[in-house]
Amino acid sequence: xxxxxxxxxxGITGTVISAQQLPSEPQRGFGASITGAFExxxxxxxxxxxxxxxxxxxxxxxPLDVPIGPNNRIEPGGPDLxxxxxxxxxxxxxxxxxxxxxxxxxxxxxxxxxxxxxGQTTVIPIRLHPDYLVSPFVDVAVKNTPPVVRFEENGRSxxxxxxxxxxxxxxxxxIGSPLSLPVFASDDAKYASGTMALPVKPPPxxxxxxxxxxxxxxxxxxxxQPPLDVLSGGGVNTPFxxxxxxxxxxxxxxxxxxxxxxxxxxxxxxxxxxxxxxTAMVKVVVTP
Numbered sequence: 076x077x078x079x080x081x082x083x084x085x086g087i088t089g090t091v092i093s094a095q096q097l098p099s100e101p102q103r104g105f106g107a108s109i110t111g112a113f114e115x116x117x118x119x120x121x122x123x124x125x126x127x128x129x130x131x132x133x134x135x136x137x138p139l140d141v142p143i144g145p146n147n148r149i150e151p152g153g154p155d156l157x158x159x160x161x162x163x164x165x166x167x168x169x170x171x172x173x174x175x176x177x178x179x180x181x182x183x184x185x186x187x188x189x190x191x192x193x194g195q196t197t198v199i200p201i202r203l204h205p206d207y208l209v210s211p212f213v214d215v216a217v218k219n220t221p222p223v224v225r226f227e228e229n230g231r232s233x234x235x236x237x238x239x240x241x242x243x244x245x246x247x248x249x250i251g252s253p254l255s256l257p258v259f260a261s262d263d264a265k266y267a268s269g270t271m272a273l274p275v276k277p278p279p280x281x282x283x284x285x286x287x288x289x290x291x292x293x294x295x296x297x298x299x300q301p302p303l304d305v306l307s308g309g310g311v312n313t314p315f316x317x318x319x320x321x322x323x324x325x326x327x328x329x330x331x332x333x334x335x336x337x338x339x340x341x342x343x344x345x346x347x348x349x350x351x352x353x354t355a356m357v358k359v360v361v362t363p
Contacts, residue, residue, distance in 0.1 A: 107133035108195035109141070109162050111188040114169045115209030115349055122177030126201050127169045127211060127236055127349070128188065132162045139192050146191035149173070149201075157240045158188065159334070161287045168344035169211070169236040170288075170334060170354060173201070209349040211236050214341065219265040221351040222281045222337040228259050228318075238354035243332060247360045253297070253322035254359060258283055258335065260303055261316040266340050273311065279303065280315040281337055285323070288334035288356060292327030311340070325361040333357045 114127040132139065139162045141147040148154030156173050173186065185202035212235045213220055223234045226244050248254040264280040266273055281303055287294040303317030325331060337353040345351055 104134065104136040106137075106193045108197055109133070109139060109190045109192040110197040111158075111190060111199040111201075112166070112168070113199055113201050113207065114344075115207040115211075116203055117209055117211060119174070123174050124177075124179060124203060125237075126173045126175070126186070127209065128158070128173065128201065129166070129168045129170050130159070130162060130190075131166045132164050132192075134193075135164050138163050141190060141192055147189070149186055149188045151186070156186070160289045162192070163286055166343075169349070169352065170336070171238055172236060179203070211345075211350045214265075214345070214348055214350045216348075217265050219339070219341060219351050220263055221353045222260050222262040222339050224335070224337050224353050224355050225259040226257065226355070226357065230259075233355045234353055236352060236354045238334065238356045240332065240356060240358070243356035243358045245358045245360075247362065248325070249362045250325060250328055253324050256285065256321050256323055256333070256335075256357070258301075258303075258319045258337075259316070260319070260337055261314070262339050264308060264311060264313050264315045264340070266311050277311055277340065278342075280309065280311075281317060281339055283319055284336045284338070285321060286334050288332040290325070290331030290359075291329040292325055292331075292361075294331065294333065295324045295326075297322040323359075325359070328361045328363045331359040331361060333359060 109130060109132045112129040112131055114129055116124050116126045118124055140160055142160055143155045147160060149156040149158055157171050159170060182202060182204050185200045187198050187200055189198045221235045223232050225232050246254060260281045262281050283301055285296050285299045298321045301319040301321040303319045306316045306318060308315035335355050339351050341351050
């Protein structure tokens with residue numbers, strides 16, 4: 076596995092901490108900080124590079140909204156480079172990506188993501204250090220690949236942690252009206268890596284998780300982790316396809332972004348391998 080390190084700059088003290096994991100501040104119910112998490116970077120065929128970024132919300136019982144601006148900014152080039160404004164409790168792996176041009180080449184060049192939550196400031200650097208090079212589209216051990224996701228049966232396919240606001244699907248609904256959110260997903264159903272023992276009762280080949288990503292009000296999902304009805308396959312190492320359905324309701328009119336993550340057998344964060352999951356976004360205009 077590629078060695079990875081996360082350097083975290085704590086804006087209050089100016090202290091720089093380098094470690095193989097995020098700072099070990101104990102989780103609290105409320106009142107704790109949020110720290111960005113740089114998962115790694117990968118090159119693109121056109122010479123550009125893409126950074127993969129997640130976060131850690133240390134509040135076990137407090138999802139937080141932090142609008143784009145002084146308290147939620149990525150620089151240079153920001154403050155808005157597509158990061159979330161709604162932060163779920165806990166560790167969220169690779170929820171968005173940032174692509175930089177081919178002339179962004181030096182390990183000394185960097186972006187910084189600053190988050191101020193509950194009066195506490197954290198800042199992380201995002202840079203092209205060789206130790207952060209990852210392979211999110213294929214697992215090097217068994218050639219496992221991320222699930223393929225579509226919002227329509229024959230619609231555009233999405234594969235890998237490539238969620239971008241610019242490429243989000245668009246929907247319109249009204250206050251009080253549930254918005255249907257179908258997902259068609261397929262996967263090679265390879266069991267992660269050779270280091271993982273096959274459990275007696277393995278999880279489903281693909282697991283989905285919906286959440287609010289941005290927006291002015293509350294979003295309530297009928298089921299934020301809807302099961303997939305099997306269309307074909309369904310066993311370990313047997314190609315799988317399935318369909319899920321959930322609905323979302325919105326408490327206020329405005330513009331929202333919803334986020335869905337599709338995990339395969341490798342699980343959260345790819346079991347430490349930074350492969351293989353898929354992310355996608357849906358922009359929703361909610362009318363009164």
